[in-house]
Every structure is written in structure tokens, then in C-alpha cells.
Amino acid sequence: MKLTVDLNGSTRHIDLDATTSLLDWLRSLGLTGTKEGCGIGVCGACTVLVDDLPVSSCLTLIGVLDDRHVVTVEGVADSDPGLVEAFVDCEAMQCGICTPGHVMAAAGARRAGVGLGDDSGDVDEEIRQWLAGNLCRCTGYETIVAAVRSYLER
Numbered sequence: 001m002k003l004t005v006d007l008n009g010s011t012r013h014i015d016l017d018a019t020t021s022l023l024d025w026l027r028s029l030g031l032t033g034t035k036e037g038c039g040i041g042v043c044g045a046c047t048v049l050v051d052d053l054p055v056s057s058c059l060t061l062i063g064v065l066d067d068r069h070v071v072t073v074e075g076v077a078d079s080d081p082g083l084v085e086a087f088v089d090c091e092a093m094q095c096g097i098c099t100p101g102h103v104m105a106a107a108g109a110r111r112a113g114v115g116l117g118d119d120s121g122d123v124d125e126e127i128r129q130w131l132a133g134n135l136c137r138c139t140g141y142e143t144i145v146a147a148v149r150s151y152l153e154r
């Protein structure tokens with residue numbers, strides 16, 4: 001199947017089996033910041049943005065991406081360095097396998113207007129709900145929520 005995808009601001013022309021996963025395609029390009037955790041849409045480690053919404057790239061087939069916009073963690077590291085800095089400043093990682101997915105969920109949160117609540121308690125709850133699809137075995141989530149809040153406030 002032939003299709004055209006905007007990947008991190010660059011046009012890519014693809015000729016692949018339509019059932020290739022977005023995750024496999026990205027990693028075949030050397031964009032290994034997107035991680036495979038569960039491979040079945042549960043953990044969020046493979047999160048990327050498609051048309052500004054977070055999706056699990058392990059479940060997203062390349063065949064649905066014609067004329068869509070895909071952003072990976074490499075893309076936001078270049079275009080929005082304050083996002084990665086927020087995670088570093090808040091020490092929001094331990095083993096790091098979940099971190100790219102959380103970073104991309106945070107990028108989607110800003111695009112969706114998450115964090116525009118009236119007080120910090122509501123904002124934290126809003127952030128937690130937004131991150132519900134991204135699992136972390138290490139941190140207990142407090143530093144991740146703090147990092148996302150810090151990013152949204154910047």
C-alpha cells in the first residue's frame with residue numbers, strides 16, 4: 001500500500017503492507033525512542049501523537065495513516081525541549097521504559113488543553129486521568145504528575 005505521512009514535520013512516502021504497525025515502522029526508521037512494552041495496547045510505552053491525539057502505536061496500522069500527522073518523542077525533543085526538561089527537572093523517571101510514552105501523553109495534554117482548571121488539585125486530577133493509559137512500575141506517578149504539571153505551566 002502506498003501512502004504519505006507527515007512524520008515529525010517531514011513528508012514520508014511509504015510503500016508497505018497496510019497491516020504493518022506504526023510502532024514497527026517507526027523503529028525500522030531508527031526512531032527507537034518509541035518503546036514496545038506490552039505490544040497489546042495496555043501499557044502506553046509506545047504512545048505517539050496522530051493528528052495531535054495520543055495513540056498506542058503498537059495497535060495503529062500504517063494503512064490508516066494516509067495524509068495524517070505523526071509526532072514521536074524525537075519530534076517533541078526537537079520542537080518542544082521544555083517538555084523533556086520538565087521530566088528531567090522533576091526526576092520523573094527511574095528505569096525510563098515508560099518515559100517516552102509519558103512525554104508524548106504530556107504533549108497531547110497540552111494540545112488538548114489539559115491543565116487549564118481553576119486550582120492545582122483539580123489540575124493534578126485532570127493530569128492523572130489524562131495519563132491513565134500510561135503505566136509506570138517504578139515511580140509511583142507523583143514525579144510524573146509533577147513533571148506534566150510543570151510542563152503545562154511553562
Ligand code: FES
Pocket residue numbers: 035036037038039040041042043044045046047056057058059
Ligand atoms: S506497547 Fe503499545 S500499549 Fe504497550
Ligand code: FES
Pocket residue numbers: 092093094095096097098099135136137138139
Ligand atoms: S520509570 Fe520504570 S516503568 Fe516508569
